[in-house]
Every structure is written in structure tokens, then in C-alpha cells.
Amino acid sequence: MVKAVVLGAAGGIGQPLSLLLKTNPLVTEPTQLSLYDIVNTPGVAADLSHISTPAKVTGYLPPDDGLKKALTGAEVVIIPAGVPRKPGMTRDDLFKINAGIVRDLAVGIATTAPKAFVLVISNPVNSTVPIVAEVFKKHGVFDPKRIFGVTTLDVVRASTFVSEILGDLSLASKITVPVVGGHSGVTIVPLLSQSSHPLPSGFAQEEVDKLTNRIQFGGDEVVKAKDGAGSATLSMAYAGAEFAYKVIRAAKGEKGIVAPTFVNLTADKEGGDALKKEIGRDLEYFSAPVELGPEGVVKINSLGKISEYESTLIKNAVPELATNIEKGVSFIEPSKL
């Protein structure tokens, strides 16, 4: 039995994500799904509760201790609460509003469900994950193995775009491309040289560059197409559900589940230290392929053999990552809790 909670469940991501959690035929879990938002969750929960699958769905709003009730007994908490981008904005522009939202929700988790796995979707992920971690530290419940920044959408995009180039969309769900670094612009580093399905022979460097750029700025492609009506929601719901299932399956004892995710590098000290050497900087957080287990992070894998081009991408990612991480860490001071 798993209790999963979606915070921000009435939003563009929250609703389809909750639908996927309620309906996935491969996973009989979660058996309890709690939906929390500042608006509309009773309606979303009533709607989902008519679907003929086992998970019991309940909606909560802020009055009457709704957050606490939603989180009581939670094992997996997924956070897509917060504002999305409009054209012309960077993810960092969302910090002003989303940092406070994520901080307050993190306080709720730290006090009510400190052992839950926390999956952070709200942008800017490079800063919101450190915010959650700092809140947990202040409450004395920080476990780096249990806090994840969800970067799965970058991985999903990379697989899809590579399958398009290979001219076979049916390969999309089979192709794996590790995407490392962080979740914004140049901090998104696809390791195309490690694609499970190599790019066509003779694929020019110029084309690798174009493909890399498309993966790094895939979010902007959607923001532009939605033209003021928000950012990726449906593909994010898909990606968020995929990652959540991996965390749940690993928690249930399934072995060998590996996924890139943005984690605190102390989650696996040995692996984290080796990774810091590879990237040439003592960063506190990085998205890397992580092996998952019953307690969360088991092992942070090294980047392995990467091309010179990819090594340059990582060099370009590191300064922005360091700034984003510091911004999140310094947002949390004892006086703010």
C-alpha cells in the first residue's frame, strides 16, 4: 500500500498527473491518492474517484488543516505547485513566486511526512530542490536520499527527438539518453554519445549541436507554442508519473532501476565525490543517473565516457548551476520558517 500525494493537484500538470497515478494499469499502487491545492481539489478528486481503478482519491484545500490531512501518512509527495512561464521568461524568473510556495509546502512535509520521498517539479528545479532540502535540514529531518528534482521530461524529450531523427517514433519509448546537469537551458546536458540507439553514422557535429540545443530549450518550444497559456503540462505529467512509478517500484524492492534526477550529492557520498571530480567543481547538487532502492538513492552513477563536446557542455552548465543552487540555499534562513 502506497499513499501518494500531489501538491498543486488542480493545475495544468497536477490534473493529468493525478489521472495517470489513478489509472496506470501496470501499477496497482498507489492505493491512496491525496490531492492538495489552494483551489478546486474537491472537484478534481470527485471526478477521478469515479474511475474504476483501486486507488482511493481524496481532495484537500487549505482550510481545516488540509495540507496536514493530505500529507498524513504520505510515502511519495509530488510537487507541481507554482506558476509556469510565459514567453520571454526564464525559469529563474519564477523564483520570486515559486520559492515561497515550495518552502511552505516543504515545511508541511517536514512536519507531517518527513520520511516521504519528495519529487520536486516546480521551477526553477535547480533552486527549488535546495529549498526543500534546506527546510528539511532546519527541521532536523534531512535525508538526501529522499529528495529528487524531476528532470525526466528532458530524458523523455531526448528519446523522442532521437527517435524522430532515426525516423522511427516507435523507438521513442525504448531509446534511453542520459540527460545530466540541471533543469534549465544550458544546465540541461544530454549525453547523446551514450544514446542506447546511436545517431545515424555521418551525423554531423552541426546536427548534434542543433539536437542538443533542441533538448536544452524544449521547454521554450512549448512555452512559445502555448503563447501565454503556460508551459509543458501533459508531457510533464507523463514524465512525472514515469519517475514516480520508478521511485515506487524501487521502494517496493524492484532492483536495477536507474533514472537521471537532480539530487544532493551527499545522497551517495562515494558516488557524489567521484562525480564532483568528473565535473571539476564541488557542487552540492547535480542531475545524474541514480540507482533507486527501498530507501531512495542507492548509488549516484558516474558520467562515464563522454565526448569532448559534452565535456564542454558540462563546463558551460556548472557556473549557472552553482548560482541557481546558492540562490535556493540562501533563500532559507531560520527566521523565514
Ligand SMILES: NC(=O)c1ccc[n+]([C@@H]2O[C@H](COP(=O)([O-])OP(=O)(O)OC[C@H]3O[C@@H](n4cnc5c(N)ncnc54)[C@H](O)[C@@H]3O)[C@@H](O)[C@H]2O)c1
Ligand atoms: N520539472 C519540470 O520539468 C517542469 C515541467 C513543466 C512545468 N514545470 C513547472 O511546474 C509548475 C506548475 O506548472 P503548471 O503548468 O501545472 O502550472 P499551473 O498554474 O497550471 O498549476 C499550478 C497549480 O499550483 C497551485 N498552487 C499555487 N500555489 C499553491 C500552494 N501554495 N499550494 C498548493 N498549490 C498551489 C495552483 O492553484 C495551480 O493549480 C511550474 O512552476 C512550472 O514551471 C516543471
Ligand SMILES: O=C(O)C[C@H](O)C(=O)O
Ligand atoms: O519550460 C518550462 O518552463 C517548463 C518546463 O521546465 C519544461 O522543461 O517544459
